[in-house]
Amino acid sequence: xxxxxxxxxxxxxxxxxxxxxxxxxxxxxxxxxxxxxxxxxxxxxxxxxxxxxxxxxxxxxxxxxxxxxxxxxxxxxxxxxxxxxxxxxxxxxxxxxxxxxxxxxxxxxxxxxxxxxxxxxxxxxxxxxxxxxxxxxxxxxxxxxxxxxxxxxxxxxxxxxxxxxxxxxxxxxxxxxxxxxxxxxxxxxxxxxxxxxxxxxxxxxxxxxxxxxxxxxxxxxxxxxxxxxxxxxxxxxxxxxxxxxxxxxxxxxxxxxxxxxxxxxxxxxxxxxxxxxxxxxxxxxxxxxxxxxxxxxxxxxxxxxxxxxxxxxxxxxxxxxxxxxxxxxxxxxxxxxxxxxxxxxxxxxxxxxxxxxxxxxxxxx
Numbered sequence: 001x002x003x004x005x006x007x008x009x010x011x012x013x014x015x016x017x018x019x020x021x022x023x024x025x026x027x028x029x030x031x032x033x034x035x036x037x038x039x040x041x042x043x044x045x046x047x048x049x050x051x052x053x054x055x056x057x058x059x060x061x062x063x064x065x066x067x068x069x070x071x072x073x074x075x076x077x078x079x080x081x082x083x084x085x086x087x088x089x090x091x092x093x094x095x096x097x098x099x100x101x102x103x104x105x106x107x108x109x110x111x112x113x114x115x116x117x118x119x120x121x122x123x124x125x126x127x128x129x130x131x132x133x134x135x136x137x138x139x140x141x142x143x144x145x146x147x148x149x150x151x152x153x154x155x156x157x158x159x160x161x162x163x164x165x166x167x168x169x170x171x172x173x174x175x176x177x178x179x180x181x182x183x184x185x186x187x188x189x190x191x192x193x194x195x196x197x198x199x200x201x202x203x204x205x206x207x208x209x210x211x212x213x214x215x216x217x218x219x220x221x222x223x224x225x226x227x228x229x230x231x232x233x234x235x236x237x238x239x240x241x242x243x244x245x246x247x248x249x250x251x252x253x254x255x256x257x258x259x260x261x262x263x264x265x266x267x268x269x270x271x272x273x274x275x276x277x278x279x280x281x282x283x284x285x286x287x288x289x290x291x292x293x294x295x296x297x298x299x300x301x302x303x304x305x306x307x308x309x310x311x312x313x314x315x316x317x318x319x320x321x322x323x324x325x326x327x328x329x330x331x332x333x334x335x336x337x338x339x340x341x342x343x344x345x346x347x348x349x350x351x352x353x354x355x356x357x358x359x360x361x362x363x364x365x
Contacts, residue, residue: 010062010080013043016097017090019064023080027061032094035060043094045087046071064090102164104128104144119151122159140177152188158216170228176216182244183222188212191227191234191250191268206230208250215239221246221262230268237274255292273308 008016011025033042035051038060045064046052055063056073062080065071066087074081084090107124109115113131121127122141129147133139137151140159145151149163152171157163161179169175170188181187193206210229214236220226221244226234229251236242237255243262248254252266255274263281266272270284273292284290284302291308300317314323 010043010082013062013094014080014082017064017082017084017093019090020083021080022083023062023074023076024078025080027078027080029062032091032098033060035063045091046081047087064094102144102146102162104146113145134171164222170212173212173214173228174233175214176218176238178217179214180219182220185220185222186225187214187220188228189225191230193230193250193268210234210251212236215256218242224248226252227268243280249286261298 008029009025010023010027010029011021013029014021014025028041029043030041031039031043033039033044035044035046035058036054038044038058040059040061042060043062043064044058044060046055046069047066049069052069052071055071062082064087065081065083067083067085071081104126105128107126109121109127110129110131112129113127113133115121115127115133116135116137118135119133120138121133122139122143124141125139126144127133127139128145128149131145131147131149133151134153134155136154138156139145140157140161142160143157143162145163146165148165150168151157152169152173154172155169157169157175158177158179160177161175163181164183166184167181168186173188175187188211190208193208194203195206196203208228208230210231211233212226212228213233215238217239218236218241220242223244224242224246226236226248227250228234232251234248234251235253237258239257240254240260242260245263246260247265249266249268249270251269252272254260254272255276257274258272258276260278261280264278264283266284267286269287271289273290273294275293276290277295278284279296279298281299282296282302288302289305290296290302291306291310293309294306295311296302296306296317297311297313297320299315300313301315302312302317306312306317311320312318313320314326318326
């Protein structure tokens with residue numbers, strides 16, 4: 001079903017989620033919408049007092065509410081509150097019901113696809129239009145290549161993985177089970193490595209003989225690139241989520257469940273631990289380590305290793321509290337110099353007035 005085709009009542013949604021209901025069980029649920037301004041017949045969610053305060057003026061008919069949050073001015077005759085343990089998780093369950101899957105051609109190999117005779121494709125896998133599957137490659141059960149996907153020689157893709165149009169996976173790379181690669185992801189391009197024998201000579205390309213290994217349950221956003229290692233493997237751990245337009249250099253290791261947000265750039269041989277978060281546009285210089293559970297704020301530049309569990313911020317990145325102190329000092333420094341300039345001007349004005357007074361006195365004498 002798609003959102004436009006929803007035909008539920010609040011009571012049915014509550015039953016689906018095993019939730020409590022306050023208000024009208026017949027309130028219609030035809031779509032989903034933000035709490036404000038909302039829409040007639042829409043289901044929304046309330047996860048904090050901030051959202052609860054908008055309910056009275058919302059046009060929505062029903063809301064998923066995290067248990068324990070008070071929702072003032074609720075009209076129980078016409079609208080419904082569906083009480084759940086966690087509104088965010090409940091929304092996910094609803095969206096899973098209403099989000100249509102991507103269109104595919106169904107199991108089998110499309111006539112326009114090119115599959116090398118030595119490749120292995122599971123019977124229930126889908127190889128869509130204009131896909132290319134190289135020699136010795138293997139595609140596991142239930143995996144889908146939507147269209148225009150290229151798998152190089154001896155690539156291995158596990159079961160239940162979804163590859164959107166334009167994905168390219170280079171020779172010998174390994175992808176686990178239940179992964180999702182969005183459009184134009186490139187896995188296994190050469191790393192950025194060059195040597196210069198002398199200052200005036202051309203750069204010599206360093207061959208990259210390694211691979212990329214992506215473990216199970218990884219999602220990679222559109223246009224992201226993960227380079228193959230010089231030797232060994234660039235490794236993406238289980239459950240890692242990578243946003244759009246991310247560059248991951250050769251020989252990088254990213255630990256389980258880490259989150260890499262859009263436009264991050266991670267240089268070669270970086271080690272990122274488990275449960276790390278890199279916010280948008282973070283840059284990490286080569287050969288450093290970011291410890292388990294660390295967080296680096298948006299637009300930060302990491303030029304040293306980050307200890308486990310710490311939050312870092314700034315350019316260059318430092319511990320969050322230190323960066324805030326520096327920023328505060330800079331603000332005070334600006335005020336100091338502005339005050340100093342004012343004091344200097346007053347001193348100059350006083351000196352000029354004194355000079356004029358003395359000059360006038362001499363003239364009168």
